Amino acid sequence: MWNTFRVRCGQEEKMYVVVICIKLLLQACIDKAGEISRWLMRLVALSKYEIIEWRRERVTSSDGTQERGVVPTSVNYHFTRQCNYKCGFCFHTAKSSFVLPLEEAKRGLKLLKAAGMEKINFSGGEPFLVNRGEFLGKLVQYCKQNLKLASVSVVSNGSRITEKWFKNYGKDLDILAISCDSFEEDTNRLIGRGQGTKNHIENLLKVRNWCKDYQVAFKINSVINRFNVDEDMNEQIRMINPIRWKVFQCLLIEGENAGEEALRHAETFIISSKDFQRFLDRHKEIKCLVPESNEKMRDSYLILDEYMRFLDCTQGRKDPSKSILDVGVENAIKFSGFDEKMFFKRGGKYTWSKADMRLEW
Numbered sequence: 459m460w461n462t463f464r465v466r467c468g469q470e471e472k473m474y475v476v477v478i479c480i481k482l483l484l485q486a487c488i489d490k491a492g493e494i495s496r497w498l499m500r501l502v503a504l505s506k507y508e509i510i511e512w513r514r515e516r517v518t519s520s521d522g523t524q525e526r527g528v529v530p531t532s533v534n535y536h537f538t539r540q541c542n543y544k545c546g547f548c549f550h551t552a553k554s555s556f557v558l559p560l561e562e563a564k565r566g567l568k569l570l571k572a573a574g575m576e577k578i579n580f581s582g583g584e585p586f587l588v589n590r591g592e593f594l595g596k597l598v599q600y601c602k603q604n605l606k607l608a609s610v611s612v613v614s615n616g617s618r619i620t621e622k623w624f625k626n627y628g629k630d631l632d633i634l635a636i637s638c639d640s641f642e643e644d645t646n647r648l649i650g651r652g653q654g655t656k657n658h659i660e661n662l663l664k665v666r667n668w669c670k671d672y673q674v675a676f677k678i679n680s681v682i683n684r685f686n687v688d689e690d691m692n693e694q695i696r697m698i699n700p701i702r703w704k705v706f707q708c709l710l711i712e713g714e715n716a717g718e719e720a721l722r723h724a725e726t727f728i729i730s731s732k733d734f735q736r737f738l739d740r741h742k743e744i745k746c747l748v749p750e751s752n753e754k755m756r757d758s759y760l761i762l763d764e765y766m767r768f769l770d771c772t773q774g775r776k777d778p779s780k781s782i783l784d785v786g787v788e789n790a791i792k793f794s795g796f797d798e799k800m801f802f803k804r805g806g807k808y809t810w811s812k813a814d815m816r817l818e819w
């Protein structure tokens with residue numbers, strides 16, 4: 459009987475150990491799930507890139523040379539250069555006040571869609587300034603409802619957005635990114651992120667709540683520079699809980715924020731890669747942080763200016779192609795300087811449609 463009792467206890471202990479092990483394993487899996495899914499996404503994106511490359515290499519033109527056309531999967535259209543803020547490092551400055559007529563902008567977007575565009579990001583300048591946000595709203599609506607793009611996003615400083623805009627256009631917008639470099643108003647003022655007595659952080663929080671109410675995924679973009687590099691933003695970012703926190707290393711672009719012709723002079727804002735890494739290390743527990751060093755950032759974006767010309771940044775300045783409205787996407791994109799491999803490597807392709815994000819609103 460004693461022996462039977464010991465055997466039973468031994469079996470129970472073993473069962474207990476097995477259950478604990480399974481529990482720990484499950485916990486570890488849950489903890490790592492986010493990380494693993496991000497890695498898988500990147501792996502899928504890179505494989506997709508390799509397949510596109512392989513297909514391209516099989517296509518040869520009549521003279522036997524290889525055709526290596528770039529697909530404009532994700533495009534950033536800076537339709538205005540005008541802005542109400544004066545950020546000292548701004549790298550898309552108000553060098554012109556030109557904005558295309560709405561129908562011309564739509565024609566260009568249709569050409570991009572035909573060339574393979576899946577995601578459009580509207581940016582500036584401040585995109586909500588043109589016709590009090592109506593121009594932007596119409597483009598957002600057109601891209602979602604007519605072109606049926608998987609993802610439509612906007613980058614804004616957040617100061618001119620109204621609830622009425624969300625009511626009219628929110629359902630067609632997947633992601634709204636608000637630029638915020640500091641949670642200390644004095645630092646924002648020092649940087650130039652602000653206008654008059656308006657409080658940038660209060661605006662940010664107001665817009666964040668509207669995003670929740672009108673079901674738009676919320677993102678934050680921060681440029682790390684000499685004035686915010688020592689700041690600890692962990693608490694505020696956790697509280698705001700954006701779907702993505704893009705953290706850029708301040709970048710110099712000749713003719714925009716550096717050099718004689720430039721409207722801004724950001725030399726005093728620049729930080730070293732080591733300092734940038736220090737900032738990233740301080741925020742390494744934030745899961746949604748997406749870092750972008752100068753190297754990752756410079757050529758991995760397809761940028762269209764207000765005339766719908768691709769801007770080539772490979773020489774450290776923005777050299778424009780001809781407009782896609784005049785020569786078509788395929789001809790213009792050859793002069794974009796776009797590094798497609800780096801685009802996939804930096805995780806440029808991610809879950810960018812709000813329908814796929816499974817967000818709790």
Ligand code: SF4
Nearest residue numbers: 541543545548583615
């Ligand atoms: S808010 Fe953006 S576009 Fe406006 S000045 Fe600042 S960086 Fe430039």
